[in-house]
Amino acid sequence: MDKFYYIGIDIGGTKIKIGVVDNLGRVYHRESIITAENLNEDVVVKNLAAIVNRLQKTFPDIYGVGIGCAGLISHTEGIVIFSPNIGWRNFQLVPKLKALTGLKVVLDNDANAAAWGTFFLNYSGKYSYLMCVALGTGIGGGLILDGCLYRGANGAAGEIGHMTFIPDGPECSCGNKGCIEIYSGTKGILRSAQAKVANNPKSFILKFLEDEKITPKSISLAAEAGDKGAQAIWEETGERLGTAFASVINLLNLQAIHITGGLSLAQEWLEPSINRTIRKRAFDTPADVVDIIFGKQKKDMGLIGSGLLVLGKYQQDLL
Amino acid sequence: MDKFYYIGIDIGGTKIKIGVVDNLGRVYHRESIITAENLNEDVVVKNLAAIVNRLQKTFPDIYGVGIGCAGLISHTEGIVIFSPNIGWRNFQLVPKLKALTGLKVVLDNDANAAAWGTFFLNYSGKYSYLMCVALGTGIGGGLILDGCLYRGANGAAGEIGHMTFIPDGPECSCGNKGCIEIYSGTKGILRSAQAKVANNPKSFILKFLEDEKITPKSISLAAEAGDKGAQAIWEETGERLGTAFASVINLLNLQAIHITGGLSLAQEWLEPSINRTIRKRAFDTPADVVDIIFGKQKKDMGLIGSGLLVLGKYQQDLL
Numbered sequence: 001m002d003k004f005y006y007i008g009i010d011i012g013g014t015k016i017k018i019g020v021v022d023n024l025g026r027v028y029h030r031e032s033i034i035t036a037e038n039l040n041e042d043v044v045v046k047n048l049a050a051i052v053n054r055l056q057k058t059f060p061d062i063y064g065v066g067i068g069c070a071g072l073i074s075h076t077e078g079i080v081i082f083s084p085n086i087g088w089r090n091f092q093l094v095p096k097l098k099a100l101t102g103l104k105v106v107l108d109n110d111a112n113a114a115a116w117g118t119f120f121l122n123y124s125g126k127y128s129y130l131m132c133v134a135l136g137t138g139i140g141g142g143l144i145l146d147g148c149l150y151r152g153a154n155g156a157a158g159e160i161g162h163m164t165f166i167p168d169g170p171e172c173s174c175g176n177k178g179c180i181e182i183y184s185g186t187k188g189i190l191r192s193a194q195a196k197v198a199n200n201p202k203s204f205i206l207k208f209l210e211d212e213k214i215t216p217k218s219i220s221l222a223a224e225a226g227d228k229g230a231q232a233i234w235e236e237t238g239e240r241l242g243t244a245f246a247s248v249i250n251l252l253n254l255q256a257i258h259i260t261g262g263l264s265l266a267q268e269w270l271e272p273s274i275n276r277t278i279r280k281r282a283f284d285t286p287a288d289v290v291d292i293i294f295g296k297q298k299k300d301m302g303l304i305g306s307g308l309l310v311l312g313k314y315q316q317d318l319l
Numbered sequence: 320m321d322k323f324y325y326i327g328i329d330i331g332g333t334k335i336k337i338g339v340v341d342n343l344g345r346v347y348h349r350e351s352i353i354t355a356e357n358l359n360e361d362v363v364v365k366n367l368a369a370i371v372n373r374l375q376k377t378f379p380d381i382y383g384v385g386i387g388c389a390g391l392i393s394h395t396e397g398i399v400i401f402s403p404n405i406g407w408r409n410f411q412l413v414p415k416l417k418a419l420t421g422l423k424v425v426l427d428n429d430a431n432a433a434a435w436g437t438f439f440l441n442y443s444g445k446y447s448y449l450m451c452v453a454l455g456t457g458i459g460g461g462l463i464l465d466g467c468l469y470r471g472a473n474g475a476a477g478e479i480g481h482m483t484f485i486p487d488g489p490e491c492s493c494g495n496k497g498c499i500e501i502y503s504g505t506k507g508i509l510r511s512a513q514a515k516v517a518n519n520p521k522s523f524i525l526k527f528l529e530d531e532k533i534t535p536k537s538i539s540l541a542a543e544a545g546d547k548g549a550q551a552i553w554e555e556t557g558e559r560l561g562t563a564f565a566s567v568i569n570l571l572n573l574q575a576i577h578i579t580g581g582l583s584l585a586q587e588w589l590e591p592s593i594n595r596t597i598r599k600r601a602f603d604t605p606a607d608v609v610d611i612i613f614g615k616q617k618k619d620m621g622l623i624g625s626g627l628l629v630l631g632k633y634q635q636d637l638l
Contacts, residue, residue, distance in 0.1 A: 148465075153573060154607075156602060160569075165486070176599070250479075253475040283478065283494075
């Protein structure tokens with residue numbers, strides 16, 4: 001495939017990043033505007049159109065604009081249905097920006113954009129059935145099924161973090177009880193660490209505080225230094241994640257689970273524990289074909305994935 | 320679409336059913352042969368080819384042959400990779416039957432065939448994201464995503480019954496612990512009933528024994544007669560199923576879950592409990608759009624769904 005240039009727009013609660021990317025994932029230009037100064041729909045469309053039109057002068061062969069935005073999106077209509085952090089409701093973003101720029105414009109959820117970019121740049125041609133999982137405070141997900149971004153009936157698919165792990169577990173911010181995110185997200189891990197430290201004041205975890213606080217990094221450094229309690233926290237986290245992954249593998253028969261996010265830095269302990277648990281819990285037929293891959297989240301993936309959304313939608317036109 | 324005739328072949332552990340069906344799900348002819356007399360690969364291919372060739376004389380405009388078979392199937396190659404009950408391994412069923420009949424032949428897993436038939440006859444044009452769940456001794460599943468039968472990387476997708484419900488629960492026949500099938504399949508329900516009866520010898524469940532045994536029907540009849548304990552068993556079963564469904568809904572953002580199987584006869588108690596649990600546990604966005612539908616399994620659905628597999632694969636040719 002030839003080289004094509006795209007404008008990626010990554011709309012977050014703090015900043016709106018705008019960049020020029022190509023289909024190899026290279027970034028040629030980046031700038032940003034402040035979200036708080038662009039809450040008004042007309043203002044943000046006018047500002048984005050001005051930037052896009054300026055960039056078209058420097059990069060005359062721009063093929064289209066891809067936008068990733070947090071919240072509930074209608075990708076077919078190009079509308080932000082509801083973005084709680086920004087406050088937009090039924091914002092006709094794509095039709096308005098199209099009208100002011102004359103370019104192809106596509107819009108999707110930001111997690112979907114990142115999953116699509118990760119798939120397109122790393123796994124396209126290798127895998128067709130992939131789940132991307134971001135392990136951090138939350139556990140986010142994105143699905144590629146049959147080689148396409150999977151959005152579900154109204155764009156809400158991929159919430160692996162809110163699958164129930166323990167039905168009568170503690171309440172989750174989502175309203176459910178016992179979500180896997182509560183147990184294997186940052187808060188759950190820190191809760192386990194507090195318990196370890198309370199039982200064992202000599203725990204190495206206390207040697208590696210950051211700003212006098214226990215962080216996931218404290219636990220990783222303690223585990224590296226040989227602290228059994230710290231190692232056990234990661235192993236248990238791996239077992240929990242592996243249990244949730246095994247359920248998804250039995251349901252979806254994936255070829256790969258791509259893991260990123262802050263907690264993925266504990267790969268040394270998480271990886272064997274996740275793999276062991278999947279082999280123990282999933283059927284052999286799907287377990288045989290699934291690869292668990294710890295990947296670093298590429299810098300600017302929000303921007304790149306957003307830009308590449310154009311390629312997902314208009315791929316046919318380019319071939 | 321015009322009317323097309325298909326031969327459906329439904330290969331089970333006891334019988335191999337053969338029939339002529341059309342794209343409206345009508346059955347024009349049915350016959351069967353004994354599986355135990357057809358274990359040898361050459362014998363079964365020869366016998367099936369003879370029947371297919373004979374049926375072609377009566378129904379000259381047969382478009383193709385669709386086969387559903389229990390076990391692990393490669394639908395792309397038309398091979399039975401492994402069918403534990405029948406003992407076939409790497410059986411080149413499609414290439415061999417094609418050679419002897421000159422017809423289009425397709426093969427898939429029997430659960431996939433039934434899910435495809437259910438979707439095609441009831442929901443095609445209405446839903447594109449559907450899970451079929453058969454509630455019985457086992458809990459089987461089949462997925463339709465983006466309007467197509469979803470098979471996953473190597474045909475093993477759809478095993479909702481073996482998603483983990485309680486990570487440290489009892490061992491399941493699949494090797495995992497705490498699968499939802501253990502809790503909400505027939506055995507789990509009978510276990511709950513035994514416990515109720517042990518605690519309450521006046522339980523109505525004991526009034527409705529079949530062959531002196533407690534069966535799911537005993538529990539349903541007792542519940543109908545007002546037995547609170549029996550009603551509680553179904554409500555708890557609904558909560559468990561609803562919890563598993565909520566996880567799938569958060570992951571896949573489905574439009575419908577179609578429930579069949581022996582246990583679905585307890586719809587009166589299961590349905591409100593499943594719906595309540597989904598509303599409580601799943602995100603609003605996907606919960607708002609999902610319909611929980613109790614359907615009767617159409618007679619001969621194995622046969623019909625198998626025949627209609629031809630339509631799934633060669634649909635383009637017909638339009």
